């Protein structure tokens with residue numbers, strides 16, 4: 001057993017000290033949580049307490065009583081832009097550039113096709129992150145085929161060097177969903193621009209966990225989901241960011257009537273809306289959109305820099321506790337040790353990972369398993385305590401000792 005008593009006492013004391021000094025500790029009270037240690041908020045964020053009463057009102061009053069009047073009187077029609085503007089500060093975007101709606105997969109399609117259309121003649125190559133979350137790769141391949149481009153898979157770390165004169169667009173995951181590696185958004189964006197290409201960032205595993213800085217770094221397009229670190233709920237609408245200067249040239253491959261300049265004129269000819277509404281498609285998913293709207297209340301008074309600082313402290317502590325409590329050689333972290341390369345999760349390679357995760361969940365420590373052999377632990381600074389980190393690593397140690 002690798003756990004020595006003095007070391008264990010030191011880690012316990014350190015976790016207590018960090019929890020006592022945690023300026024985000026009270027944000028946890030804005031969520032519905034139980035005794036389990038929930039480290040799967042990078043897959044489905046916990047439920048914010050504001051959501052159920054808000055949805056109850058939306059259903060009973062806005063839908064039940066006001067009915068059709070709510071499209072106007074309850075602000076349903078403009079909710080995609082309004083909710084987009086609430087997400088915007090979390091990803092470093094000024095207002096008017098983010099619209100909420102559709103799934104991430106659908107927004108990948110809009111973004112990649114629109115980027116190819118903006119890239120101009122002679123650019124017929126779509127670069128895709130070789131380790132991408134599968135849906136991005138599948139959709140990008142189809143988008144490339146439809147636009148007469150060829151697709152080339154490139155490691156995200158090589159993306160800057162690989163963008164060339166034929167590249168129309170590079171589609172990159174900001175944080176790798178499997179390893180938790182954080183990619184170089186400023187560097188890749190600058191390199192793509194230097195090559196004359198556009199870049200689409202997938203923020204699914206970074207938005208709500210760390211500063212993104214879309215405007216600051218001149219990102220062209222970005223997409224992301226809201227049910228992970230943004231706690232919007234299962235199937236919550238995704239979002240699309242189009243940099244303001246590009247909006248007039250954004251030619252949507254899905255020009256539904258909601259993105260028309262005058263939707264209720266019911267014109268035969270399509271004329272695109274100005275601003276972020278151009279990224280809309282059809283009738284918005286109002287119930288889940290307003291659940292997301294309520295879920296975003298948890299961010300009131302919370303700065304993303306403080307979230308990032310706590311995220312790194314949580315993952316640092318977890319890596320140290322794993323080293324202390326898990327017998328040597330049984331797990332290997334694939335998450336970068338360097339802060340500048342680390343997202344907000346820790347991925348541990350482990351023999352029999354699927355069964356190990358099942359045993360952890362049975363003991364009240366909830367992470368997830370990704371094939372072939374990855375234990376994934378997501379750290380959500382708004383509601384994860386340092387004491388949870390300690391308990392997770394200790395439980396992992398005792399599960400693995402039982403296995404040896």
Ligand SMILES: *Cc1c(COP(=O)(O)O)cnc(C)c1O
Pocket residue numbers: 103104105106132133135136173177202204205225238
């Ligand atoms: C979670 C995730 C998605 C999910 O796409 P959906 O359309 O919401 O199913 C896409 N891309 C990445 C990188 C993800 O992490």
